[in-house]
Amino acid sequence: MLSRVADSVFWMARYMERTNGMLRILRTNYISSQDEVRDFDWHTLLLNYSDAGEEKVNAIGNHSIRVLEHLLLDRDNGPSVINNITRARENGRAVQDHITKEVWQCLNDYYHLIREKHIQVQIKSGDPVTALDALIQQGMLYHGTVDITMARGEGFNYLNAGKFLERAILSADMLNIKLTELQYNLQAPVELPALRYLLYSLSGYELYLKTHRGNLQADQVIQQIVYNEHFPHSISYCLRQLLRYFERLEPESLPENYRQLEFLIGRAMNNVKYSIIDTSDGEGLKQFLQQTRQELFGIAAAFNQYYFGNS
Amino acid sequence: MEAHTLLSKYGIDDRVWDEMFGREGIRPAYRNMVSAIESLSADEMTHKDELAKKLFMSQGITFTVYSSGEGIEKIFPFDIIPRIVEAVDWEHIEAGIKQRLKALNIFLKDIYHQQFIIKDGIVPAKLIYSCPNFIRQMVNVNVPFDIYTHISGIDLIRDHDGTYYVLEDNLRTPSGVSYMLENRSITYRIFPDLLPRNKVRSVKDYPDLLLKNLVSVANRQKSDPTVVLLTPGMYNSAYFEHTTLARMMGIELVEGSDLLVDNHKVYMKTTSGLKQVDVIYRRVDDEFIDPLVFRPDSMLGVPGIYGAYRTGNVAIVNAMGNGVADDKAVYSYVPAMIRYYLNEEPILKNVPTYQLENPENRKLVFENMNRMVIKKTNESGGYGMLIGSAASEKQMEEFKRAVEEDPRSYIAQPIISLSSAPCYINGVLQPRRVDLRPFALYGPEGIDIVPGGLTRVALKEGSLVVNSSQGGGSKDTWVLQ
Numbered sequence: 001m002l003s004r005v006a007d008s009v010f011w012m013a014r015y016m017e018r019t020n021g022m023l024r025i026l027r028t029n030y031i032s033s034q035d036e037v038r039d040f041d042w043h044t045l046l047l048n049y050s051d052a053g054e055e056k057v058n059a060i061g062n063h064s065i066r067v068l069e070h071l072l073l074d075r076d077n078g079p080s081v082i083n084n085i086t087r088a089r090e091n092g093r094a095v096q097d098h099i100t101k102e103v104w105q106c107l108n109d110y111y112h113l114i115r116e117k118h119i120q121v122q123i124k125s126g127d128p129v130t131a132l133d134a135l136i137q138q139g140m141l142y143h144g145t146v147d148i149t150m151a152r153g154e155g156f157n158y159l160n161a162g163k164f165l166e167r168a169i170l171s172a173d174m175l176n177i178k179l180t181e182l183q184y185n186l187q188a189p190v191e192l193p194a195l196r197y198l199l200y201s202l203s204g205y206e207l208y209l210k211t212h213r214g215n216l217q218a219d220q221v222i223q224q225i226v227y228n229e230h231f232p233h234s235i236s237y238c239l240r241q242l243l244r245y246f247e248r249l250e251p252e253s254l255p256e257n258y259r260q261l262e263f264l265i266g267r268a269m270n271n272v273k274y275s276i277i278d279t280s281d282g283e284g285l286k287q288f289l290q291q292t293r294q295e296l297f298g299i300a301a302a303f304n305q306y307y308f309g310n311s
Numbered sequence: 312m313e314a315h316t317l318l319s320k321y322g323i324d325d326r327v328w329d330e331m332f333g334r335e336g337i338r339p340a341y342r343n344m345v346s347a348i349e350s351l352s353a354d355e356m357t358h359k360d361e362l363a364k365k366l367f368m369s370q371g372i373t374f375t376v377y378s379s380g381e382g383i384e385k386i387f388p389f390d391i392i393p394r395i396v397e398a399v400d401w402e403h404i405e406a407g408i409k410q411r412l413k414a415l416n417i418f419l420k421d422i423y424h425q426q427f428i429i430k431d432g433i434v435p436a437k438l439i440y441s442c443p444n445f446i447r448q449m450v451n452v453n454v455p456f457d458i459y460t461h462i463s464g465i466d467l468i469r470d471h472d473g474t475y476y477v478l479e480d481n482l483r484t485p486s487g488v489s490y491m492l493e494n495r496s497i498t499y500r501i502f503p504d505l506l507p508r509n510k511v512r513s514v515k516d517y518p519d520l521l522l523k524n525l526v527s528v529a530n531r532q533k534s535d536p537t538v539v540l541l542t543p544g545m546y547n548s549a550y551f552e553h554t555t556l557a558r559m560m561g562i563e564l565v566e567g568s569d570l571l572v573d574n575h576k577v578y579m580k581t582t583s584g585l586k587q588v589d590v591i592y593r594r595v596d597d598e599f600i601d602p603l604v605f606r607p608d609s610m611l612g613v614p615g616i617y618g619a620y621r622t623g624n625v626a627i628v629n630a631m632g633n634g635v636a637d638d639k640a641v642y643s644y645v646p647a648m649i650r651y652y653l654n655e656e657p658i659l660k661n662v663p664t665y666q667l668e669n670p671e672n673r674k675l676v677f678e679n680m681n682r683m684v685i686k687k688t689n690e691s692g693g694y695g696m697l698i699g700s701a702a703s704e705k706q707m708e709e710f711k712r713a714v715e716e717d718p719r720s721y722i723a724q725p726i727i728s729l730s731s732a733p734c735y736i737n738g739v740l741q742p743r744r745v746d747l748r749p750f751a752l753y754g755p756e757g758i759d760i761v762p763g764g765l766t767r768v769a770l771k772e773g774s775l776v777v778n779s780s781q782g783g784g785s786k787d788t789w790v791l792q
Contacts, residue, residue: 002569006582093371094545096554097564101370108371154582252583307582 001154001252005098007308008091009155012099012107013162015088020139021170022049022081025177025201026071027132032197033064042067044177051078068128073120081135082114100149106142113138154252160245161303168238169296174201175225176289184282186218195221202233219279226277235292239269242299249307257306264302268295317348317356320739328473328730329742330394340395340791343509347502348392353738356391359501360735363391366497372489372551388784389494390734391501394745394766395509395789401762404475407659408465408751409758414649415480415636416753419459421652422635423449433651434644438666441719442641443689444634446597448604452621455528456755459630462521462592464488464748464765467659469730476662476727478746480642482633484594487765487785488517488750489552492559494787495763510792512762517750518559520761521592524754525560528626529589536589539563539579541570543595543611553594567595572615575622590626591616597631639688639722640666662727667718676723680707683723685714698775700726729775732786734768744769746777747788762790 025045033040042064046057049071060066072081085107092099092107113119114135122131150156178198179186195216199205204224212220228234243265250258275288304310323329331341348356367373367386396404421428422439429436439445464485466478495514499506522538529536542553544566557564569579570588578585593600599609601617619625635641643664646657665672667685676683680699687695697710714721731742749764766786767777777783 001582002563002565003580003582004566004569005563090545093550093554097557097562101558105370109369112368249582254584309580 001098001158003307003309005095006154006158007304007310008095009098009158010162010303010308012088012091012095013159014166015084015091016107016139016142017163017166018170019081019084019088020136021167021174021201022071022084023132023136023139024203025174026068026081027129027136028197028200030064030068030128030132032193035193040064041181044181046071048173048177049079065124065128068123072123073114085110085114095155098155100145102145102149103142106138106145110135110138110142154249157245157248161242161249164238164242164245165296165300165303167233168235168242169293171202171225171233171235171238172289172293172296174198175222176286176293179282179285179289184286186279186282186285199224204231204233207231219277222277222279222285226272226275235272236269239265239272243269253307260306261299261302264295264299268292268299271295317351317353317740318345321733321742323731323742326471327728327742327744328469328471330469330730330732330745340397344393344395344505347505347508356735357738360391363389363497363501366500367493370493372493387490387779388770389497390736390743390768390770390784390786391498392733392735392740393498393787393789394732394747394768395791396747398791400475401790403658404467404747404749405760405762407475407477407657408749408760410649410653410655410658411465411477411480411645412460412463412751412753412758414652415482415645416458416460417652418648419630419633419636420454420457423632424451428648428651431651433647434641438640438644438719439635442635442638444597444632444638446632446635448617448621449630449632453623454630455530455623455626458528458753458755459633460636460751461524461528461628461630461753463629463751463753465751467747467749468662468727470727473730474660476660477645478662478727479639480637480645481748482637483629484596485748485750486549486552486594487748487767489555490785491750491761491763491765491788492517492555494765494785498787506789509789511789512792514761514763517752517761518556520752520754520759521556522560522562524752525562525590525592525628527755528628530623530626531587531589533589537563537579537586538590538592539565539570539588541565541567541591541593541595541613543567543599547594549594556592562592567611567613570613570616572613572619575615575619575624577613577616577619577625588625590628592628597634600627600631634689639664639686640719643722662724665723667714667721667723672723673714673718677711680711682726684726685710685721685723688720688722696776698726701775726775729769729777732766732768734770734786736770741772743772744775744777745786763788 029042029045041061043057043061046061046067050057052070060070070077074080075082089107089111092104096104119131119134122128146159178194182194195218196205199208199221202225208221208224224231225234227236229237231237246261246265272292278284321332323332331337337345364386367389373386418428428434429439460482462485464481464487466481467475468478469475491514525538526536540553540557540562542550542564554564563579565579571578571580577588579588595611598605600612601614602609602612603614604617620627643661643666646661649655649657665676667673667676683699685697697706729744729746732745733740734743745766745768747764747766749760751758751760766788768784768786769775769777770784771782
């Protein structure tokens, strides 16, 4: 497979995963913003998913609709959802001969959907949840289409490697965003809704309820997001899947390149596996999350260097 | 009946050949199709029209216009009423194109080798050497199987009496074949059962034939040569076509930066190292293909690829330097070439063409400018062209001045009226002018022409310009069995 093609497939998957993650966190945050007495504070989220300056963040930080508009539809905001979908489509367009026609059409439809007037009107002046649901559903359609139509070859492996790497980064980020909002102080009685919304954003609330009978505790929520092997958004699960798809690339890899990446993925997995979460040590938790993110970014950089021929 | 309102406003012009209506009413080829859509209400027709647009949009058969910051997705306008070619006409066209391509291909070999045609005084040397697309680097380069014009699109038009004329030969990187394929796939979606009932010949073999030819020009003794399609990239207006063809043939779609040349061999950069490339179907123009030999500022090509080609380590399709054969001034010599090389009379006629280098021709053309089309010899896409009947005095004066300054770069032809075909516009059928571009594939085993082609249509009323860049659209083209 061409290095450029592998690069594009990998990034197409990353942008699609990022889109899904953002849509879900925006959906739960928007709902929670409607459910509170005081103004909902979007600042932490904006710091992560907006490249606007402090002035703009402060100006819109307490206006839910304006935040949604900015994070979903603002072309001038680099990380906005519409830009992510556009980039996913551009990457898909550049590798149309390596993804199936169905996957390409699905991406293309996604692009046309978010540009549709009724979606934009719903977000700006109607019911944003309806619009978000429609967008999330199109994303689900993409995942199903990939699963059903794509051959299990090199392209599929890069696609999944990109997807799980991005998902691990997203889970670490979302946990970090929520804990930052709580100032990493988990000893004081934590506000329960905050943790519930975090689980909602990661599609993990139902699993939590089934496992812990509704007893919402910070410690257990973090355990699920970091370690739970049955939770498809946990960092451990994502890393294990990343390794699984990466190992399938071995026959088509140059041996020295393969060893470099295998080492980095293995190290990240072990660092997560042999860590201890102590909710009384906020600072330690923060450091752990930051280190994990660094390692994930290191893996992405190594793919770029050893497999995509970019230095 | 509804249908007769559909047809009632169909006004035909006696000076124009209409593909559907003749003196005796609807021509036999169209009868079946007309009776099928007769029973449809205006609503149903409009619904079909909208469905076609939606299908093009969702399949991404679009090109992006970047005029206003954010890209606007546009579809290449498609008219739902097919253009129908009868079997007997097709036989004539097929034979004519094959003959023409044989002669043009020998001409290219001759002009880049011994140049007998110049020595025998058939084609003036000055005409060839003054042609900007005559590539000196191709002189004495041997190309695999002596084939230059692997893929060509020959533009045909019909005069008022229905005679077919060749308007242009496109021998470099002709585009539009994906629209031939996609238009067909849209037609069977919007008109179920209509294709088999009319015994329309299939066009779906095109990618297989093309791949077979590409594989067979590979030089290495290898059962499975590596064939790639070289595209200028996703911002090219024909990018959709490049991806479609690569996908249909199952070959790698590469950009210039994916390839490199080492020791006169071409390699592509893959995740598992370098892999040698044997055949390149390039959609990058000659002047951009190798910055070391042609335009040094080109980012689309591959440095050193010309050397690899010359050495015979890679086959490039179409050959470089074909522009000298589809130059608009060289065009007028094609009938002479057919007589000279093949000793046959041309089957398809040329449009009479006046070389404006000749002062007598110039005088004649200037005196009759309102009945002439003046074209720049090295431009295409409907640019650099003046249609006398539709031009203002000022435009004519400007063109006259330009011609006087550089007569070699211009030719003139009498205006051929172009036949008309029914189009579904604003709820009724209306005649619009059309041309026809069949695609021919020249391989070691001979020439194949899939029965069909791209019918381009001038959607503006009265317009004679069918180019997509100038408001033209396209139609599905049926060749009947």
